[in-house]
Amino acid sequence: MERIYIFKRFERFWHWTQALLIIVMMITGFEIHGTYSNLGFESAVQLHTLSAWALITLWVFAIFWHFTTGEWKQYIPTMDKVEAMFRYYLTGIFTNAEHPFRQTTLHKHNPLQRLAYLLVKLMINPLIWVTGFLYLFYTSWDKWGLGWLNLEWIATIHVIAAFMMLIFFIAHIYLATTGHKPMSHIKAMITGWEEID
Amino acid sequence: MFTRDQLIAPVLGIACALALAVSMPAAATATPAAEAVQEVAAGLEGAVAKAAAEVAATAGQAGPDAGVAAPAPAPVVAATEEEAKSSSTADHSKFKELNIDFKSGPEVTTACLECHTEAAKQIHKTKHWSWEYTNPDTGQKLGKKNVINNFCTSVTSNNSFCSACHIGYGWSDDSFDFSSEANVDCIVCHDTTGTYKKLPGLSGHPNYETIEWPPHSGKFRPPTDLKKIAQNVGPTSRKTCGTCHFYGGGGDAVKHGDLDSSLTNPGRYLDVHMDSKGLNFTCSRCHVTDEHEVSGSRYGVTAADEKGMLVPGSLDPRNPTTCVACHGNTPHPDKAAKLNDHTRKLACQTCHIPAYARSTLQTKMSWDWSTAGKLDEQGHRIQLKNSAGKVVYDSKKGNFTYDRYVVPEYQWFNGEVKFTLFGDKVSEDGVVKINEFQGDANDPDARIWPVRVFRGKQMYDKGLQTLAVLHTAGEDDAAFWGNYDWDKAMEVGMRAAGSEYSGELGFVSTEMSWPVTHMVSPKEDALKCESCHTDGGRLAGIEGIYLPARDRMPLIDTIGFGLALLALIGVLIHGGIRVILAKREA
Numbered sequence: 001m002e003r004i005y006i007f008k009r010f011e012r013f014w015h016w017t018q019a020l021l022i023i024v025m026m027i028t029g030f031e032i033h034g035t036y037s038n039l040g041f042e043s044a045v046q047l048h049t050l051s052a053w054a055l056i057t058l059w060v061f062a063i064f065w066h067f068t069t070g071e072w073k074q075y076i077p078t079m080d081k082v083e084a085m086f087r088y089y090l091t092g093i094f095t096n097a098e099h100p101f102r103q104t105t106l107h108k109h110n111p112l113q114r115l116a117y118l119l120v121k122l123m124i125n126p127l128i129w130v131t132g133f134l135y136l137f138y139t140s141w142d143k144w145g146l147g148w149l150n151l152e153w154i155a156t157i158h159v160i161a162a163f164m165m166l167i168f169f170i171a172h173i174y175l176a177t178t179g180h181k182p183m184s185h186i187k188a189m190i191t192g193w194e195e196i197d
Numbered sequence: 198m199f200t201r202d203q204l205i206a207p208v209l210g211i212a213c214a215l216a217l218a219v220s221m222p223a224a225a226t227a228t229p230a231a232e233a234v235q236e237v238a239a240g241l242e243g244a245v246a247k248a249a250a251e252v253a254a255t256a257g258q259a260g261p262d263a264g265v266a267a268p269a270p271a272p273v274v275a276a277t278e279e280e281a282k283s284s285s286t287a288d289h290s291k292f293k294e295l296n297i298d299f300k301s302g303p304e305v306t307t308a309c310l311e312c313h314t315e316a317a318k319q320i321h322k323t324k325h326w327s328w329e330y331t332n333p334d335t336g337q338k339l340g341k342k343n344v345i346n347n348f349c350t351s352v353t354s355n356n357s358f359c360s361a362c363h364i365g366y367g368w369s370d371d372s373f374d375f376s377s378e379a380n381v382d383c384i385v386c387h388d389t390t391g392t393y394k395k396l397p398g399l400s401g402h403p404n405y406e407t408i409e410w411p412p413h414s415g416k417f418r419p420p421t422d423l424k425k426i427a428q429n430v431g432p433t434s435r436k437t438c439g440t441c442h443f444y445g446g447g448g449d450a451v452k453h454g455d456l457d458s459s460l461t462n463p464g465r466y467l468d469v470h471m472d473s474k475g476l477n478f479t480c481s482r483c484h485v486t487d488e489h490e491v492s493g494s495r496y497g498v499t500a501a502d503e504k505g506m507l508v509p510g511s512l513d514p515r516n517p518t519t520c521v522a523c524h525g526n527t528p529h530p531d532k533a534a535k536l537n538d539h540t541r542k543l544a545c546q547t548c549h550i551p552a553y554a555r556s557t558l559q560t561k562m563s564w565d566w567s568t569a570g571k572l573d574e575q576g577h578r579i580q581l582k583n584s585a586g587k588v589v590y591d592s593k594k595g596n597f598t599y600d601r602y603v604v605p606e607y608q609w610f611n612g613e614v615k616f617t618l619f620g621d622k623v624s625e626d627g628v629v630k631i632n633e634f635q636g637d638a639n640d641p642d643a644r645i646w647p648v649r650v651f652r653g654k655q656m657y658d659k660g661l662q663t664l665a666v667l668h669t670a671g672e673d674d675a676a677f678w679g680n681y682d683w684d685k686a687m688e689v690g691m692r693a694a695g696s697e698y699s700g701e702l703g704f705v706s707t708e709m710s711w712p713v714t715h716m717v718s719p720k721e722d723a724l725k726c727e728s729c730h731t732d733g734g735r736l737a738g739i740e741g742i743y744l745p746a747r748d749r750m751p752l753i754d755t756i757g758f759g760l761a762l763l764a765l766i767g768v769l770i771h772g773g774i775r776v777i778l779a780k781r782e783a
Contacts, residue, residue, distance in 0.1 A: 034746035163757030
């Protein structure tokens with residue numbers, strides 16, 4: 001059994017705080033959307049808004065961290081071994097085939113992870129962030145020359161992005177159990193140390 | 198370049214902030230499972246209500262801290278009626294001009310005018326006197342004299358009764374002299390004794406002789422003590438205005454719903470401004486009056502006031518009788534800034550008057566004239582009462598329904614009201630709108646308003662296809678309330694209105710709308726967000742806006758939750774297979 005140090009302290013803090021904020025925002029967001037009643041609309045809005053600002057603050061630091069540490073390179077997309085990854089998840093994982101990707105400190109994400117996280121960072125997050133910001137400040141649209149926008153469409157795009165996040169969330173949690181042992185990835189995200197073969 | 202350790206310090210600071218943000222009890226109990234979580238919400242309501250109370254407007258608390266300005270430097274606890282009287286520079290009981298045994302109202306007025314030389318001339322220019330108003334936008338001739346409502350329906354041909362609420366003496370028919378100064382009734386608005394009462398049937402006069410009142414009751418009213426009343430005149434009060442405005446439509450609380458005698462001495466709960474132990478506003482505190490012209494008429498409503506506060510001393514001639522004139526357009530404190538966004542679309546009243554008729558008094562909700570005129574076997578008038586002692590059937594008037602704590606209806610309103618007047622074509626198909634509030638979501642002058650809708654069925658002339666003027670009250674043998682003969686009463690009424698009755702009487706369903714604007718609740722009783730931000734909430738019928746939690750695109754939801762469900766099923770199957778295979782190996 002080999003152990004390597006994959007996730008640094010800030011990265012782990014960033015991950016779990018972000019996870020918590022996103023869960024809170026999904027719960028409160030779908031209440032604001034009218035899917036169910038839970039905290040009451042007012043509390044849901046307050047918590048959702050507070051979480052949004054907290055997450056944005058966190059992102060500012062995370063972006064800074066990625067660039068100052070060079071960690072952003074972990075997300076450079078590659079198609080190399082993507083097919084192999086798919087094949088592994090479809091069949092290999094059931095037959096104890098060897099994992100096509102070997103984690104290292106310099107390459108801690110497999111090619112599918114790279115693509116998925118890049119999609120989250122470059123599409124889902126900005127979509128949520130921009131529409132959420134517009135949603136929050138819809139009374140200022142006229143002042144900003146955005147009077148042509150329509151709240152219904154902004155809200156709808158925001159919700160579509162939220163559904164993308166929800167689907168990512170489900171897949172992400174499940175795939176976190178596909179490490180060396182079911183808890184390997186999760187432990188790594190907590191302690192920083194990943195068990196590998 | 199920062200080292201990792203240099204970065205960690207600020208990051209830990211944020212961590213604390215974030216931990217605080219997410220450690221609210223709400224987050225811990227939240228689950229995405231839909232309906233099952235209602236109980237949790239109920240448990241949290243107290244906390245939410247407290248938060249709401251903290252962020253809601255400080256409507257009643259004048260002063261710079263509350264972010265609210267009064268129109269004039271007003272003491273927080275206003276004078277009681279007695280104190281108000283004592284603040285006057287004149288003690289009317291010391292005037293020899295008033296130390297007279299007056300025989301009639303006009304005699305008192307003549308005495309008043311000896312000093313207040315311009316008062317009657319001012320009154321002559323007002324709606325209170327003329328009962329007429331021409332809407333400058335629509336050209337419609339309105340006012341009590343012209344409008345047909347769905348309560349007693351019409352003043353025309355019934356003046357001797359209706360003029361009990363006219364600020365004049367002697368308006369019994371068209372011969373009334375509107376230029377007479379002595380015929381102005383000063384007392385009805387300026388009495389402080391509470392003993393002055395203009396009685397229906399006396400054409401605006403009080404009783405000068407002993408009179409059985411109510412008729413056939415066996416009770417007697419002594420002659421009105423005009424000398425005592427004249428010597429005790431004072432400023433108008435909720436009581437004097439209420440003499441007429443609380444009793445419109447034939448009784449206490451009947452007509453407006455948001456105006457009744459409970460406002461004579463209301464608690465804070467009933468009206469945060471009129472609260473007799475608190476701000477103690479008189480009517481004229483908002484209905485600012487100049488030269489006897491009272492501002493803030495229902496015939497010329499300012500539905501949206503975008504100009505903000507009306508600073509004392511301002512030369513702006515706009516209507517001062519709006520919430521905004523004192524509170525401005527962003528009355529909520531910064532921590533509730535989201536509420537200020539709402540003033541673009543909502544009238545203040547929509548959230549701050551969650552229900553009207555909030556005292557023990559029931560307001561009338563409907564009036565069906567079509568059942569009127571039924572008599573018992575001896576040919577006598579029938580009156581049936583409900584368990585609360587309210588008349589639900591009267592041979593004179595038909596059927597009524599009542600209610601209290603009435604939730605208003607809501608609609609876009611830009612201040613313009615179109616009336617269905619005498620002569621306008623009506624039919625039994627559909628509902629006749631006695632008056633129709635104008636405006637929609639795209640109208641910058643429109644706001645969503647709480648509205649009292651009074652529904653009824655009333656007389657119309659089938660041949661002429663117009664709302665009817667019925668001669669209801671009077672001493673003659675045609676008045677419906679004495680003789681119950683529809684055709685006779687219609688003939689006299691329609692002729693008085695300038696038409697000949699076709700001989701065909703019908704009944705049409707009607708609706709009359711009243712803006713709800715009195716009985717302003719304290720901030721803690723204002724509507725909560727989820728009153729509207731929900732399916733089937735208070736604004737369920739309001740079109741033209743996107744209302745979060747009420748509105749969504751069902752297709753997007755179906756696709757979104759559908760895909761999420763597929764993803765969940767997919768990972769469960771995938772995981773299930775892994776678990777089974779792992780067990781087999783073991």
